[in-house]
Amino acid sequence: MPTPTNSLKAVRGTRDLLPPETALWNHVETIARSVFSRYGFGEIRTPIFEDTQLFARGVGEETDIVSKEMYTWEDRARAQSEKAQSLTLRPENTAGVVRAYIEHKLGDTGQLQKLFYIGPQFRRERPQRGRYRQFWQMGVEVLGPTSSGAESPLRDAEVLEMLATLLDELGVKGWRLEVNSVGSTDDRKRYNAALREALQPVKSRMCEDNQRRAETNPLRVLDSKEPADQEIINGLPKIADFLDESSQSHFAQVLAALDACGVAYTVNPRLVRGLDYYTRTTFEFTVPDGSGLGTQNALLGGGRYDGLSEMLGGPKAPGIGFAIGEDRLILTLQAQAEAEVAAKMDAYIAPMGVERNAAALALARELRRAGLSVEVGDGGFRLKKSFEAADRVARRIVILGEDELASGVLTVKTFATGEQTKVTRAEIAAALRA
Secondary structure, eight states, X not given: OOOOSSOOOOOTTOOOOOTTHHHHHHHXXXXXXXXHXXXXXXXXXXXXXXXXXXXXXXXXXXXXXXXXXXXXXXXXXXXXXXXXXXXXXXXXXXXXXXXXXXXXXXXXXXXXXXXXXXXXXXOOOOOBTTBOSEEEEEEEEEEOOGGGTTTOHHHHHHHHHHXXXXXXXXXXXXXXXXXXXXXXXXXXXXXXXXXXXXXXXXXXXXXXXXXXXXXXXXXXXXXXXXXXXXXXXXXXXXXXXXXXHHHHHHHHHHHHHHHHHTOOOEEOTXXXXXXXXOEEEEEEEEOOTTSSSTTOOEEEEEEEOTTHHHHTTOOOOOEEEEEEEHHHHHHHHHHHHHHHHHSOBSEEEEXXXXXXXXXXXXXXXXXXXXXXXXXXXXXXXOHHHHHHHHHHHBXXXXXXOHHHHHHXXXXXEETTTOOEEEEEGGGXXXXXXX
């Protein structure tokens, strides 16, 4: 049978997950489920498609997600008694969870609802590293009637402390937490008015998207990553100056609880997040450059959404949640693991002559017990081969010849600088740590 010229492939922006990579995904999800369980969260599974109006009303008509990125289609009626319906593959999961909260009257229990989910989301955006058209998210939502304590700043701090625990247990290195308050609905109205006024004389110098946002949703301008617009954005009013006393007090209590738990954070007055339903606390966790995410180093984010239930026609149900892009989390773990493997050892001990092999091993044992990573060569190697082998795996080479053994003074060369020094046996461990 002839081979077809156009073989079938996964659609652009999607991909297959295969062994052994799926083992890492399962490992990550197992740890996440364990952490969520210890904090009292139960799993919720909502449909992957919903009525389009759920996202239009909940996420916001003027967001990029709703205006540009959703996969929407007309679900045609199959009988005269049925009506056609506009359906959308879920681009995020918070709106679906709140819809389920309303539909199943979870608020009637009077209890705080602590829910988590793991599953695919769909956005028609330009595929790039760590961002796909079908992507996986892990997230949590904490919501309930006011009487359940859902509005308490303690809930915000607990979610952030849980995230710090999760990232630590997953082994994510160098994460950084940024927090801000975008205030209440009334605060945002005042701030939006001030932003719109401040943007009027400068918006013509901004990119096309930001010119549109300046009219339709000024707060979204602060979320822009357009490099040419950053100087203008940095000069705009700060939302902290528009918070009422209640919002200021709420944010101060969140920070105080984080301080009490020892969770490090930075207040970023420009952090607003991209969805319309956020109120008060917003946050984002980032990872260092070189963690596999390119220039976009945001790992996860979330915030409080005290009015979302009412926006969707439900009862008052203050809430807070977050979503982790699992694809980006996996990339980060893989990149950081590769960097760790690629990191060179502290020293390579090169015995000069096979009769020095035993002494080299004894020196390596001493240094390893001092906490250093050490490789041992072989006295049968020529000096050139020892240097080549050492340069591949270690930052320094320690020469152990007859003179060095007799005098107790070792020759150490640092490859990065080419510097060669003499170090006594007693000081060798400290010198290799430097």
